[in-house]
Amino acid sequence: MVYKFRKENKEEPERKFRIKAVLLDIDNTMIPTSSFAKIARTCAIDSLLLGGLQVDREVLMEKLNHIIKKYGSNYPGHFDILLEELHVPKPLRSKLVAKAVIAYHNAKQILLPYPDVPATLYELKRRGHKLYAVSEGISKKQWEKLIRSNIDNILDGAFMTEDYNIQKQPEFYEIILNKIKVHAKQCVMVGDRVEKDIIPAKSIGIHTVRVLTGAYKDRTSNVDADYKIKKFSEILKILPLLEKKLSKGV
C-alpha cells in the first residue's frame, strides 16, 4: 500500500479555456456548520442538565431550536430566553447561562471542514485556479469559521456580504468579479443553496455547481445549477469537463 497525499506535478491536459476563479460558499458547502452548531447546542443543553435543571432533554432541545429560529442564529441571548421561558429565577439563571455558554464555546473550539475539502482546495490551487470564499452573514463570524477550520490560509481571499451591506444577490457577485478582475464566464460558483448561491450567480453569467449537502439538498427549483455534485471533491472532475465544453464553444 502506498501512502497517498496530495499529488504534486501531475501531468495536466493543456486547457484552452481557463476557469480563473472558483467562488466557494462556506456554510454546509466547505464546513458542515449546521452539524457542528447542533453538537455545540447539545453540549450546552447537557451542561444545563448537569447543572441541575430538571427538564426533559428533548423538550429543552426543541425549545432551544424554536428560540434560534425565532431570534436568528446570531442573536447572543438564546440561553437567557430559554431559561426565562422555563421561569428559572434570575440568580440561578445567570449561573446556568454561564455553564451553557462555556459548554457551547468549548464545543465550538472544534470545527472541521468536510474531510475532502482541504485536499480538494490544494489540488484546485495546484491547477492554477484562484479560490475565494463567498458568504452571507456576519463577516467576523464567517472568518472565525475559516480560521478555526484552517481553511483561511489556503484561500486567495474571502467576500462576506456584511462588508458590502448587501445580501447574496446578483450585485454582490458583480462586486466580487470587479474586485478579482475576472469575467463571469471565467468563474464558477460552488454552493448548497439554490436561491443564494446558484440563481443570483447564474443570472450574471457565472457558471454554477450545486453541492447536494445540508438541509437544502432535496430542494427543487426551476432555475438550477449547471452541475450538481454529491461530494465537494467532485468539483475536480467537473471543472475539466466545463473547460473542455467551453473550449469547444458549446
Place this chain on the structure above:
Amino acid sequence: MVYKFRKENKEEPERKFRIKAVLLDIDNTMIPTSSFAKIARTCAIDSLLLGGLQVDREVLMEKLNHIIKKYGSNYPGHFDILLEELHVPKPLRSKLVAKAVIAYHNAKQILLPYPDVPATLYELKRRGHKLYAVSEGISKKQWEKLIRSNIDNILDGAFMTEDYNIQKQPEFYEIILNKIKVHAKQCVMVGDRVEKDIIPAKSIGIHTVRVLTGAYKDRTSNVDADYKIKKFSEILKILPLLEKKLSKGV
C-alpha cells in the same frame, strides 16, 4: 517529608461567637482577573501581528487599553474599534478581528484562582462558615469566572449586583443578609476595593477584611477595613481572632 493536603478533622478551639457567613469578592480577591485579562489581550494583539498587521506591539497595547478604558471592559467590540482607528479596511478588518477574538477566547480558557484560594475556601467550609461570592458586574460573566476557575462548587452561593439592578452599595449588602438570613455582626466581607467591598459593608455593620492585591492595594481611605491581609489565606488567621474578640464583647 509528609504529603500535605487540606487538613481533615483538626481540633478546633470552641468558639462562643460564630462568624456564620463569609462574603467574598471575586475579581482580584479570589481570581487575579486583571492579570488574566492582560494575558488574553496580549495574545489577541500578538494574533493581529501574526496576521500581518504592521504596527508596533506596544502602540497596539496602548491603543487597546485606551479603548477598553473608554468603552468599558464588557463592551464587545474593542478590536473592531482598534482596527477602525488604524484605518484597516473593512474586509481585512473582519478577518483580523476574528483572529483576535479566537486568540482572546483561547487564552480565556485558562482562568485560575490565586493559588491559596481553593484550600482556604475548603478550610473555611470545614470550620463551618457559609461562603458566598459577592460581585459587581454582568452576572453570567461573573459566574463564568467562578465556573472556569472551578470555585463555583465550593461556594454556598453567589450574589451579583446585576441580578438585583443595584451596585455594590449598602442596600446590596442588606439584600444579601436578608437572603442568607444572617445578622451583619455574624458576617465578614473580604475584598480588595475599599469603596466597593469595605465602606458599604462596614456601614451596615458587617465586619471587613481588605486583601491588599491588585491595582487598589496602595489606595488610602479615611474609612478602612477592620483587618488588612496580604494573602487571601491569612483570612484563616483573622477569623479566629475576630471571633475571640467578639466573644469578649470588645
